[in-house]
Amino acid sequence: MxxxxxxxxSADRIADAAxxxxxxxxxxxxxxxxxxxxxxxxxxxxxxxxxDEIIELIRGRIAAQYLPDLPEGTWDDVVASTMRAQRRMYAxxxxxxxxxxxxxxxxxxxxxxxxxxxxxxxxxxxxxxxVLTVVxxxxxxALGFGLDLASPDDIWQPQGPTQTLGRxxxxxxxxxxxxxxxxxxxxxxxxxxxxxxxxxxxxxD
Amino acid sequence: MxxxxxxxxSADRIADAAxxxxxxxxxxxxxxxxxxxxxxxxxxxxxxxxxDEIIELIRGRIAAQYLPDLPEGTWDDVVASTMRAQRRMYAxxxxxxxxxxxxxxxxxxxxxxxxxxxxxxxxxxxxxxxVLTVVxxxxxxALGFGLDLASPDDIWQPQGPTQTLGRxxxxxxxxxxxxxxxxxxxxxxxxxxxxxxxxxxxxxD
DNA sequence: ACCTGAACACCGTTCAAGT
DNA sequence: ACCTGAACACCGTTCAAGT
Numbered sequence: 001m002x003x004x005x006x007x008x009x010s011a012d013r014i015a016d017a018a019x020x021x022x023x024x025x026x027x028x029x030x031x032x033x034x035x036x037x038x039x040x041x042x043x044x045x046x047x048x049x050x051x052d053e054i055i056e057l058i059r060g061r062i063a064a065q066y067l068p069d070l071p072e073g074t075w076d077d078v079v080a081s082t083m084r085a086q087r088r089m090y091a092x093x094x095x096x097x098x099x100x101x102x103x104x105x106x107x108x109x110x111x112x113x114x115x116x117x118x119x120x121x122x123x124x125x126x127x128x129x130x131v132l133t134v135v136x137x138x139x140x141x142a143l144g145f146g147l148d149l150a151s152p153d154d155i156w157q158p159q160g161p162t163q164t165l166g167r168x169x170x171x172x173x174x175x176x177x178x179x180x181x182x183x184x185x186x187x188x189x190x191x192x193x194x195x196x197x198x199x200x201x202x203x204x205d
Numbered sequence: 206m207x208x209x210x211x212x213x214x215s216a217d218r219i220a221d222a223a224x225x226x227x228x229x230x231x232x233x234x235x236x237x238x239x240x241x242x243x244x245x246x247x248x249x250x251x252x253x254x255x256x257d258e259i260i261e262l263i264r265g266r267i268a269a270q271y272l273p274d275l276p277e278g279t280w281d282d283v284v285a286s287t288m289r290a291q292r293r294m295y296a297x298x299x300x301x302x303x304x305x306x307x308x309x310x311x312x313x314x315x316x317x318x319x320x321x322x323x324x325x326x327x328x329x330x331x332x333x334x335x336v337l338t339v340v341x342x343x344x345x346x347a348l349g350f351g352l353d354l355a356s357p358d359d360i361w362q363p364q365g366p367t368q369t370l371g372r373x374x375x376x377x378x379x380x381x382x383x384x385x386x387x388x389x390x391x392x393x394x395x396x397x398x399x400x401x402x403x404x405x406x407x408x409x410d
Numbered sequence: 411a412c413c414t415g416a417a418c419a420c421c422g423t424t425c426a427a428g429t
Numbered sequence: 430a431c432c433t434g435a436a437c438a439c440c441g442t443t444c445a446a447g448t
Contacts, residue, residue, distance in 0.1 A: 004429095007431065030422055039432080041422075046431050051422065098307060102356045111363045115370040122369055130390075132373045136383070137391040139360070140353050144345030147352075151307045155344070158316045164327055165320040168337045178341070185335075186342040193398035209448095212412065235441055244413080246441075251412050256441065 008039060011047050015057040022058060022095045030054070056107065059100045062093050063109035070116040075124035076191050082117050083142055083187055090146035091176070097150045101143065114139070125198055134194065141190060145183050149176070213244060216252050220262040227263060227300045235259070261312065264305045267298050268314035275321040280329035281396050287322050288347055288392055295351035296381070302355045306348065319344070330403055339399065346395060350388050354381070 017037050022028050030051050034041040048054055066089035071081035090097055105111065114135060121131045148155070153174055158166050172178060222242050227233050235256050239246040253259055271294035276286035295302055310316065319340060326336045353360070358379055363371050377383060 004432070009431080029420090031420075040434075042424080042434080043432055045423070098303075101306075102303060102352055104356075104359055104362050106362050106364055108365065111361060111365075111367065111370065114361060115363070115367040118369040118373060128373065128376075131369070132377050133383070133387045133390055136353065136360075136387040137394065140349030140387070140391065141346060142349070143352055144347070144349030147307055147348055148341060148345050151309075154309055155341075156316060156319060157309050157311050158320070159311055160313065160316075162316065162320040164323040164336070165316065168323060168333065171333075172337050178338070182338045182341040182345070185338055186345065189342065189395065189398035189402065192401055193394035196397055196401070197394065209413070214412080234439090236439080245415075247415080247443075248413055250442070 009037065009043060009047050011057065013037070014044060014047055014054060015061050018054050018058050019061050019093070019096070022099065023093060025095055028095075028099060052103070055099050055103065058096055059103075059105070059110065060107045062089055062096060063107050063113070065089075067109045067113040070112060075120045076195065078117060078120035079138065079191060079194070080187060082113055083138060085113070086142040087145065087183055090142070090149055091180075094146070094150040097143075097146045101147070125201055127201070138190070141186065145179065145186070148179050148182070214242065214248060214252050216262065218242070219249060219252055219259060220266050223259050223263050224266050224298070224301070227304065228298060230300055233300075233304060257308070260304050260308065263301055264308075264310070264315065265312045267294055267301060268312050268318070270294075272314045272318040275317060280325045281400065283322060283325035284343065284396060284399070285392060287318060288343060290318070291347045292350065292388055295347070295354055296385075299351070299355040302351045306352070330406055332406070343395070346391065350384065350391070353384050353387070 014033070014037070018028070018033055021033055021036050026032065030044060031041050033054065034044055037044075044054075048057070066085050071078050071085075073081075105114075117138065118131050118135055121134055122128070126134060154169075156165060156169060158169070173181065219238070219242070223233070223238055226238055226241050231237065235249060236246050238259065239249055242249075249259075253262070271290050276283050276290075278286075310319075322343065323336050323340055326339055327333070331339060359374075361370060361374060363374070378386065
């Protein structure tokens, strides 16, 4: 069946199927994706440049869904809303995290979200030279918690006796509940300390 | 050359070569590792169960080097020292991060390090039900910054015009310097807010 | 006990051939 | 323009055969 009159594939259809494959929990790959699309692996190369571009399509798909509405309001509202949106995004597509992590971000929605964050921080009074650092901190935080979600239920598995860890682990919440609570508390901690930093900066004026 | 009198391989030798391969920046894999060891891939299976175990060996190797001395002192010294040790570990083996991330931790040195952290926080006055959450926050933080280091120089690459981000990126520090500064500042923020949290907890007494 | 070599079921990518 | 099929150089893992 070479060259059908109406194309079987498109970047859009590939993106949809790729995200579906990732979310299904089956291992992601070009060949597996082709199988899911009922097509030969080489067919995909008529529409995308390869594995990496498909992964960027996945990032774009997710970001378009969770990050299109740029939060407004006070700077700490912007920070909190942006972080929570990222959190929701990661929470509902945890299997995408290991794929998109550590790759340069070009997706417009994701860029716009960070841009909005930077603008908010700058407006709040954080100095030019510090805004990007704060954004990087927030990014690391979101990413770390994303990975926390994508991790196995038992992150720590002591093989021998411990002073404290083993006992706490035995009585601890598991999985998503633990991770959610840690995220909210961590977010509060970060906001508190950013407020502190800001008030110190204002004292210096 | 079957069954040499003195074995060519051992878990130790495999761990050494694996870390070396990872640090070299060449793609890590069982076959590539076997080549580096001058041996057939199947030979490795006489000493390790497979790829995953080799990766745990790498984690152990790194942890044994950076986390053997458990920091003492005030709780915030313990937190800062532990975070900085992890940071140094990631900084000097950035290519190991994508491999070890998201796998259950069994390595004794790593466990001992987190155990020490938990014990310190508990002693400082953080309630039982909260210690693990704080440890998870610190872990997420360290991991996020580890990934930040392993990431390409340009994490954000806007394709179009931006309000703030593009301008800040143009004047920003690059690579390790930026990441180091962000880490130190982020650590200060976290410590500040943990101190704040602790003082509030003490007020309630 | 510890290595090799063949074999298997996978990868991601390229490219000539077909319409 | 868009698909197939063959081909290539890789993966990780198993297992019989050799000493």
